[in-house]
Amino acid sequence: MSADAPSRGAGQPQGQRAEAGKGSARALFPRTLRLLKHADFERVYKQGRRHFSSHMTVFYQRQNQGAARVGFTVGRVLGGAVERNRIKRRLREAVRLRHGLLTGAVDVVINPKKSLLRVEFATLLQEIERAFEIISAKAREQGRQKT
Numbered sequence: 558m559s560a561d562a563p564s565r566g567a568g569q570p571q572g573q574r575a576e577a578g579k580g581s582a583r584a585l586f587p588r589t590l591r592l593l594k595h596a597d598f599e600r601v602y603k604q605g606r607r608h609f610s611s612h613m614t615v616f617y618q619r620q621n622q623g624a625a626r627v628g629f630t631v632g633r634v635l636g637g638a639v640e641r642n643r644i645k646r647r648l649r650e651a652v653r654l655r656h657g658l659l660t661g662a663v664d665v666v667i668n669p670k671k672s673l674l675r676v677e678f679a680t681l682l683q684e685i686e687r688a689f690e691i692i693s694a695k696a697r698e699q700g701r702q703k704t
Contacts, residue, residue: 586653592628592664601628601666606695608688612673612681615688616666619696625659627652628666635671644669647678651685658689663696665689 592598605618629648631641648667659665667688673681 586649586656590624590626590656592626592666597626597664598628598630598666601664605664605666608691610684610688611670612676612684613667613669613688615692616668617692617696618664619699620662620664623662625656625661625663625665627656627659628664630666630668635669636674640674644673647673647681648685651678651681654682655685655689658686658693660693661696663692665692 592601601616601618605616608615608617629645631644631648633641635641635644648669652667667685
């Protein structure tokens with residue numbers, strides 16, 4: 558950072574910066590809705606089911622309680638760190654916009670393909686939406702069969 562570069566939030570009074578942060582926090586993808594532990598990822602991979610689409614594979618497993626949680630695995634085979642981070646950012650935003658379609662307690666792991674970098678965001682949203690609808694329907698069926 559150079560000496561004459563403005564600091565973040567320069568030109569805004571202190572109160573406005575704090576409020577801008579509050580508003581953006583509501584739009585984030587909170588940790589409570591994310592799959593974070595390695596053991597949870599392994600469980601979904603080994604015991605869960607799969608849904609295939611043209612730009613990703615979605616693994617899912619129904620849970621007994623809790624909210625729907627989503628995790629991402631973006632391996633090194635998909636490119637360098639910049640490309641992998643771009644894929645994760647696009648996926649997080651698509652999931653954030655469509656998370657309401659996931660009903661019930663289900664853990665989901667999204668494993669993207671390299672083609673996800675070149676696809677239009679609207680197409681990505683459609684694929685996430687379709688996958689979440691299918692997963693919710695199948696999770697409801699699994700719940701009825703167990704009872």
